[in-house]
Amino acid sequence: MKRIALLGMPNTGKSTLFNRLTGSSARVANWAGVTVDLASAKILLGGHMAEVVDLPGIYDLHGFSDDEKVVRHFLEAHPIDLVAIVVNATQIERQLPLVLQARSLGLSAVLLLNMADEAKRQGMQIDTARLAARLGFPAVLISAKYGLGQAEALCTLAQTVDTFVESVPVRYGILKSVLSDDARIERETAEMMTEAVSIPVQLSERISDRIDRLALHPWFGLPLFFIAMMLMFQAVYWLGVPLQTGLAQIFDELRQVVLEPLAAMLPDFLHSLLLDGVFAGFVTVAAFVPLIVLFFLFMALIEDSGYLARAAFLTDALMARLGLDGRSFVMVLMGFGCNVPALMGTRVMRERPLRLLSMLVIPLSLCSARLQVFMFIISAIFTPVQAPWVLFGMYLMSFVAMILTALLFRKRFRSNEPFVVELPPWRLPMLRQVWMRGWLEVHHFLMRATRFIVFGVIAVWLLTHLPLGVAPGSPETLAGHLGRLFAPVLAPIGIDEKLTVALLFGFVAKEVMIGAFAVIYGLSGDALVHEFAHSMNWLHAISFMLFTLIYTPCISAIATIKVESRSMRFAALSVVWPLILAWSTSFVFYQGVRWMTSATG
């Protein structure tokens, strides 16, 4: 099978193109010789199947970032039949050097000039025939966003891949020798620009600039950004909660009407395991899926618009004082969706101390799994008027925990990383694209979650029902013993023995926790909410939520931290430090409030 690699700089729409070419058939896999996972997919190309690999976006084939090393190692370790070089057509002058570097690898290549629609709007003209003649391989104008030129691009890829007979990995020797030819590359770029590209002398003020004047305003920029984020969270909340309640009711009906009669003939043990264990646990989590989908859709919307890059600009001065930079802030925001991709996003940083410090704070961002737990508890304990404020307070605490962590550790992880980042223009997000991105995120999230949830709820059921013969959920069960074991530590922060078991499973994945609640109390839907409202007051609830917010990254996050940091010690730190911080925070809060209320009343 032919193998095609997509190569290009960041912000060229390479991944958009990849998604468009491959639809949803992409899978993420490990490649020999490369430390990170790359997305690839098989597509039909001119009557043959071909495998398309999406390489990380890089500025330079001889760069020093982890992503640039990944690309070099990949090219050395795997034979490539064709390299499709994706270039942002509006920035062709700056990006041609990478094309020329790639050409000197001696691989068969096609140049895809993306964002042709934007280039045309700006009055740019690109003579692809001349460009192709100079380069020695075809060049095609496309717009991955709108799907323009896709047919021609596919056709060209098919023809070019067919004419090439033999594919071999790039040898390091070649790679090294061709890369020291900067002067020639610069000269050739200049020649090609004069021959094949015409750019209007004076670009009219773009709409993008006008938006920037407001969005990057010295005084209003940052408040505006936070208002925008708050509006987004409000929208997720107001749209998501009715969906979640509705879905929970449907699951309840399903159980009463269909599953109970069906399971009636099963022995008690199995009946309980299936309905009170697997079903109750799973649907309690599943009811929150619409909320998570909404959340990821909104995040994709904000990211695609270009606002996240602005956030990096607006916050860099503050983040610098914490030993981080604007990119760390963007990763933290991504972490509100799921910590795992945010942790992987730190790869763009070159200096290890900065990466490590970012990886230490990211798990403290209130991810969507924790959001589910909080929504559940908040709606059980607080009034609808109080609820959004309590949730807002949790987000605030998430930031406080991060700031505290960064301030404490910035001396240990001191770095001198330069901060030089491209600021892409504002773009109107395409619905289709936001949907694709959102869906991909949700898909990853569900894959991770379901794997653990089913395992988790079964384990919780076993703990709360074994040994056989004791009353389920009673102090005599394994769960009861576990609860007592941790009581000396957790009682001082107001967490009872039943919730202890849920916390233990929250370590696996936070969304297991609400599944665990359902199993531990043997209830689901409204009954579970009522039981919660009876068994804890607001003080217990907030102390429990504070602890849950901070206490430890989930298993997937820890595994990611281990892989990305290549250090067992750092992974251990990323578990131990939040545990200490979580316990101290809850202790100060719980005992503090109790002391104050006993002193005043």
Add this chain to the structure above:
Amino acid sequence: MKFAKYLLSDLHPGQEAVIDAVHADEALHHRLAALGFRIGRSVLLLRRGIWAGPLHVRLGATDVMLRRAEAGLISVRSK
């Protein structure tokens, strides 16, 4: 003040200049070059972030933000 020399970090918002030299280490040099900071190219400073925040500059069709420390490594002359 025809060919007055300054650093990129000295420019005022709205001021345009030509890049004279880049005094960065090899790694940063590559990154800057890839983003368009090449000798002879003209660069426009759009805005400076508050609290000594980053600078927003434009090189041709590319907008870049960079900290003042990095901008201080780039010598420019007036156009």
